[in-house]
Amino acid sequence: MPYEFKLTRRVEFAETDMAGIVHFANFFRMMEATEHAFFRSLGFTIHGHESGTTTGWPRVSATCDYRAPLKFEEEVEIHLLVAEVRSRSIRYQFIFRKADDGTEVARGQLAAVCATVDKITGKLAPVHIPEAVRAMITPAPRELLGTHAPARSPSSASASTPGA
């Protein structure tokens, strides 16, 4: 069962800032793009409509540690690893490396909860991960996951997101 995915992107001009490097907030957009490509690779979409219900994956927490700057037109490989799968949430770990020499650029985590989204009111209600999705996603072997503690695990976050 799949527990990892790699996406390679080239840095775009609009992702840089006046310091001449990729703006730090854009690493979170790159994590998300990788998560979504991972879902597509399994035949799913991260934001689906079925029988009038919209299901999405709002974030519980996001974290990134920066090791080296990333510059315009550099290619970066984003390596997603599934760190934890719970009944209503998934936690991912990401490692960013320069495609040409493998330099580690950054390392991050996302924890997302499966939820129905009311597009009019913006209300989110956590739900069980669909069986079809759960059957396809599994945590990566422990030895592949980083040894540093998670910034915030969905378990501690669950206190503020009842039922997550």
Next chain:
Amino acid sequence: MPYEFKLTRRVEFAETDMAGIVHFANFFRMMEATEHAFFRSLGFTIHGHESGTTTGWPRVSATCDYRAPLKFEEEVEIHLLVAEVRSRSIRYQFIFRKADDGTEVARGQLAAVCATVDKITGKLAPVHIPEAVRAMITPAPRELLGTHAPARSPSSASASTPGA
């Protein structure tokens, strides 16, 4: 000596995503905008040029925990607290609350290192925080800071950013 700052913003349309709420990566842009406004309030700029040298504050780590969705045209108050001041880095804590009813929306942290920036090569070199800045910024009293552990303190990060 100042250890906190509050910035109030109204959510813009371009900050929302198709889930009808503020995209999670934009919380990091809001943290940064608050950090920069804090610096301006002290008479400094976060990205200055002096005698041919550009000094900036590249990020060592960034983290955010999401509690409630934030929607278009809602006003949000971002409360910055200085969590730690070291010789070459500062760590901030942020709490996002809806301006109308005080609902806590999110809570985050940024750790930034003072560095010279070579705009041609993109190279960053950590330096001591200028005395004028250090003299103005102090950590908030412990009882004001959140009790949850930092996602990643600059001390652990310093291992990967030599001299930070």
Next chain:
Amino acid sequence: MPYEFKLTRRVEFAETDMAGIVHFANFFRMMEATEHAFFRSLGFTIHGHESGTTTGWPRVSATCDYRAPLKFEEEVEIHLLVAEVRSRSIRYQFIFRKADDGTEVARGQLAAVCATVDKITGKLAPVHIPEAVRAMITPAPRELLGTHAPARSPSSASASTPGA
């Protein structure tokens, strides 16, 4: 009846690019922010829900001519003028000036059509502008509107970029 509005903003770090100036696409976000603030000033919202229907203002066209770079932390005043009001669409003209010395930075236009938005399918259907809105918005006097054609051609633009 109102036909103009002014919004002042300070350039944020995340709006700049590696050329050290505001990325050109962000001028369109600033135009939109001004349009929305204009609507709020009249007691309306640009993206409303009523009796299960969502009404929005999808864009028909957008254009911007750039005269001078805009930099980090500079204050810019965005001056909106209503250029044309039709049964289902409105056209706005915008002039960007530096707040400190009045230097013209850019000049743009947006044409938007009033439409119902199906948030599930993404379908847009043009509708008549609500009477309450139409009653409040009127075109600016002709002498206030720019004399240049609705959207500058690069050939006319070359006049302001000597030698281009």
Next chain:
Amino acid sequence: MPYEFKLTRRVEFAETDMAGIVHFANFFRMMEATEHAFFRSLGFTIHGHESGTTTGWPRVSATCDYRAPLKFEEEVEIHLLVAEVRSRSIRYQFIFRKADDGTEVARGQLAAVCATVDKITGKLAPVHIPEAVRAMITPAPRELLGTHAPARSPSSASASTPGA
């Protein structure tokens, strides 16, 4: 000599807004990404440093006409055509089409001037297009270029938005 280029992209979540479609300002980022990929395909970079001088292509004007909404995960083909080459500037035309059925989504233009960029002061100074670049880029045949005027006025746009 090359006068066209095609780039295919998949719409990312962070490019959408609460109307459920790609935010209109992001079409300008897509035009730019295509322009830069065109340059790379010729062996150039759009933002280069040589002997201490940074050369870039600041925009003189940008325009886009929107025909149909573009949604999350849809693939869009962006077709760049060189519309005009002058001594210090280039004008491009872009057509956006859905990759699956060829539906035209939008059509735009960018005019950019070749300039040296002072990264400290943000000053831009137009210069002649380097000979190596000029030798490689040529205007597309007239019959390939859109017959509509360089930038659509909203009045002509109304033809494609029945009843606007």
